[in-house]
Amino acid sequence: MEKLIVSNLSAEAGGKEILNDLSLTLEKGDCLALLGPNGHGKSTLLNVLMGSPEYRITSGSAELDGEDLLSLTADQRSRKGIFMAFQNPPDIPGIVASDFFRASLNVRREEPVSAYDFYRLTEDAYKKVGLNSDMASRHLNEGFSGGEKKRDEILQMLLLKPDLVFLDEIDSGLDVDALAQIAAIINDMRAQGTTFVIISHYDRLYDIVSPNRTAIMVNGSVALEGDSSLAKRVSKEGYSFLRSEYGIDL
Ligand code: ADP
Ligand code: MG
Ligand code: MG
Incomplete structure (x- = not known):
């Protein structure tokens, strides 16, 4: 992806x-810290951009490299290289993780991935996220701890090699070591030009990943944008300065 342009989007x-006349532009290689108080539409924005059928677009547009994103299915968006790690990854009983991973890889390829390559790819990915590869034979997310679910989302990101990644509170429920491990994976992908939008309520992940931009969502739209210092300010002071300095009502 080179550019994502979201214009006057309501949903x-x-x-x-929930989304109200929201505009936002992302350039290739950006790492955007997406902030805002609880319930102001951060997850909804990412879900809408990923193509969740739960939401109805009432106006506005989203263009990925000049193509209308909103007319594509979630599956088509995924094949365009967009990936989302969910705030609350759902359990999918009955679906074995490795079957799911193999199928998601194969729809992106002309020839199905060989058993050997698949084994190599998944072993490497499990090691990078700090999970035991025995988990590949379990049903997706079923009985996984909170932290295991989050690591498993990152594992899927590693396998699919997306170029636009949405991480919705990926760090909630992660211990300090897991967080450092995942931040290192994000930094690796950033170095290769992957674009990220990262929602977090804590500065620890942002400290390691150093987003170059910050956007604060209030009442379903982007109320304020800035550089990395804006995210740092929020983590120190909270959101009250939005009202006192900018006249933005929360
Ligand atoms: P955030 O991620 O910023 O905490 P969300 O995007 O999850 O906020 O939610 C924004 C608001 O929209 C909340 O009031 C939430 O309850 C509501 N909301 C989100 N999804 C739905 C839905 N599918 N149906 C009804 N209300 C929803
Ligand atoms: Mg929330
Ligand atoms: Mg949320």
Whole structure:
């Protein structure tokens, strides 16, 4: 991807407007810290951009390299190189993890991945995220601890090699070592030009990954944008300065 342009996007679910005239642009290689108080639409924005059928677009547009993103299915968006790690990864009983991973790899290839290559890829990915590769034979997320689910999301990111990645509170529930491990993976991918949007309520991940941009969402739109110092300020002071300095009502 070279450029994602979101213009005046509004979306609703259950009769409630959640995104409200939101505009945001991402360039290749950006790492955006997406901040905002709870319930102001951060997860919804990423879900809408990923193609969740839960939301209805009421106006606006999103273009990925000049192509209308909103008319594509989630599956097509994934094949365009977009990946999302969910805030709450769902359990998928009955689906064996390795079958799911193999199928997701194969839809992106002309020839199915060989057994040997698949083994090599998954062994390496399990090692990088600090999970035992025995987990490949388990049903997706079933009985996984919170931290294991988050590591498993990153594992899928490693396998799929996306070029636009949405991480929704990937660090919640991770211990300090796991967080450092995952931050190192993010930094590796950033060095290769992968674009990231990272939602987090803590500065530890941002400290390691150093996003170059910050956007703060309030009431379903981007209320304030800035560089990395804006995220640092929020982690020190919270959001009250939005009202006192910028007249933004939370
Ligand atoms: P954030 O990630 O910023 O905490 P969310 O995007 O999860 O916020 O939610 C924004 C608001 O939209 C919340 O009030 C939430 O309850 C509501 N919301 C999100 N998804 C749905 C949905 N599918 N149906 C109804 N309301 C929703
Ligand atoms: Mg939240
Ligand atoms: Mg959220």
